[in-house]
Amino acid sequence: MKPEIMxxxxxxxxxxxxxxxxxxQWDHLCKRGTDFLGTQYAILAGxxxxxxxxxxxSAISNAGGFGVIACGAMxxxxxxxxIAATRAMTDKPxxxxxxxxxxxxxxxxxxxxxxxxGHIVLAGGIPPGAAIKAAKDGGAKVIAFAPALVLAKRLIKMGVDALVIEGAEAGGHVGPVSLTVLAQEILPHIDQVPVFVAGGLGRGDALLAYLEQGAAGGQLGTRFAAAAESIAHEKFKHTFVRANARDAVTSVQLDERFPVIPVRGLANEGSRKFLVHQADVINRFQSGVVSKEEAQLEIExxxxxxxxxxxxxxxVESGSVMAGQSVGLVKAVQPVAEIIADLVDQAVEALVRQKRRMDADG
Structure with missing residues (x-):
């Protein structure tokens, strides 16, 4: 008779x-990511x-994650x-x-x-081969974004050291495909380099599910944007706290002749005025008041x-409040270390529940 398992x-x-x-078990699942980043946790900051x-x-890196400076138009x-100012605030990667x-x-x-x-993230399109070569020849590791499997394979051939696959749930500039689908398309077929998942991540148990599918770690942005150490205005942060997932929507394009780059942010007076602005510009173009090029520039x-x-x-009314759909999981303005600790605790608790179910079924 089989003994009863308590x-x-x-x-x-x-x-x-x-x-x-x-x-x-969590540390084992994260090992490829933490080894690559040189961090305690396989949590990459958007x-x-x-x-x-x-x-x-610096706060993210000091808390065991991997902070990333947004160079933008600098x-x-x-x-x-x-870079020098950041290094003065942390000795972590x-x-x-x-x-x-x-x-x-x-x-x-x-x-x-x-x-x-040590790590350069190339974003906003397919990175030039010269930039990849220059970074690698200089001793840095290169991370790039792969919105599809065919591009993931191409980037690996170009020499990138790791990939980020970012779903449409993310904030800011986004593609059309959800992380759930991208993970199924890419993770089973890419093992040559670490792959970090991004888009809509707000809890550790959700990240755990992707780690178990083969991801090396996760990239989070929205949770950190509302962190206590973020220099974002308090009104900006508290807008996140009050928002629901459905409030984070992508910008609407009224006319295919005038493309609008999809950007996900919180719906506000600015986003409503953008629709009116597009309609007005399109009407003036159709009336011959402005050229197509002038109309496109006005919209952009x-x-x-x-x-x-x-x-x-x-x-936060007329500005662009970029946020991912995980904004609905931002319940308070928290220190970065507390956010990361919550993510790890949630993953650990999920693994405990998983083990208990397996024991019960056994």
Whole structure:
């Protein structure tokens, strides 16, 4: 007769022994990511313009994650200053995110190398081969974004050292495919380099599910944007706390002749005025008042400076409040270390429940 297996009920708090075993399992699942990043946790921070600067980046790295400076439109001298200021606040690893369309991309890569930055994230399109080669020849590891399996394979052939697959749930500029689908398309077929998942991640148990599918770690942005160490305006942060997932929507395009780059953010007066602005510009184009090129520029320039207004000045009504759908999981303004601890605890508790179910079924 098979002996009865004694198990704890699923709702009972984990014992110290259970948590220790689960934590070892979690660390094992994260090992490829932590080895690559050189961190305690396989948690990569999304690079967010106006938000991912020295204070937040150093706080994330000091808490065991991997902070990433958002270079954006910075000039080389300005980036060098930001790297130096960040290094003065942490002795832990951090990276720099560079936009591939930046006219001084190779100079920015050189700035990173001269400053001893070990990881360079190339975002905003397929990175030029020259930039990848320059970074790798200088001793840095290169991370790039793969929105499809065919591009993931191409990037690996180009020499990138790791990939991020980011779903449409993410905040800011997004693609059309959810992380759930991207993970199924890419993770089973890519093992040559670590793959970090991104988009809609707000809990550790959700990240755990992707680690079990083969991901090396996760990238989070929205949770960190509302962190206590973030320099974002308090109005910006508390808008996150009040928001629901359904409030984070992508920008709407009224006419296919005038493309609008999809950007996910919180719906507000600015996003409503953008629709009116598009309609007005299109009407003036159809009436012959403006050319097609002039109309496209008017539409594109509507949001000029809007992200800074929201993040720095706290104009959350007419500014661009970029946020992912995980904004509904932001319940309070928390220190970075507390956010990371919550993520790890949630993953550990999920592993304990998983083990109890398996024991019960056995």
């Amino acid at each position: 198990t704890q009920p699923l709702t009972t708090a984990p014992t110290d022994a259970e948590k220790l075993a689960a934590r070892k 690079a967010m313009s106006w938000v991912s600067e020295r204070h937040l980046v 000039q080389p001298e300005r980036l060098a200053e930001e 951090f990276g720099v995110n560079l936009i591939t369309m930046h006219p001084q991309l190779l100079e920015l890569v050189d700035v990173c190398l001269q400053a001893g930055v 320039h509507f949001w000029a400076g809007a992200l800074r207004r929201a993040v720095i000045e706290g104009d």
